[in-house]
Amino acid sequence: MDEIFKVSGAILGSVGGAATIIIALSSWLGKVWANRILEKDKLAYSTELERLKSQLNTNAEKQQYIFSLYFEGQFKLYNDLWVSLSHLQDEVEKLWSEASIKNLRTFVLALSTAKKQIRGSALLIDQNHYKEIMEVIYNLENYQIGKEHLINMRRNVENISQFDVQEIIEQNRHNRERINAFVEHMLEEMRGQISGKR
Structure with a gap:
């Protein structure tokens, strides 16, 4: 019986030892495979990450180029727009000094030129600036109408009412003040737009 127990113990011991060896080998082999799979995945993710970085850099460069073209165009446009508004303001002052x-003709020509330029450049003008400019164009047109009335009234001296003349002058003064305030406001806005602060 002792022999049976010894043999049985030896068999169980060798099976247990073999099981321990098999488990240890399986564990080692699993780690080797896991490391190979992990390295393969790292390489794949690294390659994909580099591709995405490259694509982002390309897109950023493209956006920068488009922005620089837009900014350059907008800078030129705002400069031209300022020249037109400044010239228009000079014509307002000349017409105010002498109706x-x-x-009146030089004022109308300057106004017509500015309107064409503004409408033709609307794509690059900031939306709020465009609305403000169109509002002042409306005031300039009213200023033109007021000056035309004043010139016509002074031609017909016999039908002239001093009250009517004074009323037109006051309307013109109001429009002139709004125009001058707007031009100063737009100067600050354009400077801000060009410097990128707005």
């Missing part, structure tokens, strides 16, 4: 047919 004559000659001054």
Whole structure:
């Protein structure tokens, strides 16, 4: 019986030892495979990450280029727009100083030129600036109408009412003040737009 127990113990011991060896080998082999799979995944993710970085850099460069073209165009446009508004303001002042047919014609020409430029450049003008500019164009048109009335009234001296003349002058003064305030406001806005602060 002792022999049976010894043999049985030896068999169980060798099976247990073999099981321990098999478990240890399985564990080692599993780690080796896991490391290989992990390295393969790392390589795949690293490659994909580099591809995405490259794509982002390309998109960023493209956006930067488009922005620089837009900014350059907008800078030129705002500069031209300022020249037009400044010229228009000079014509407003000349017409204010002397309500004559000659001054009215040069004012109308400057206003017409500015309107064409503004409408033609609307794509690059900031939306709020465009609304403000169109509002002042409306005031300039009212200023033109007021000056035309004043010139016509002064031509017909016999039908002239001093009250009517004074009322037109006051309306013109109000429009002139709004125009001058707007031009100063737009100067600050344009400077802010160009410097990127707005």
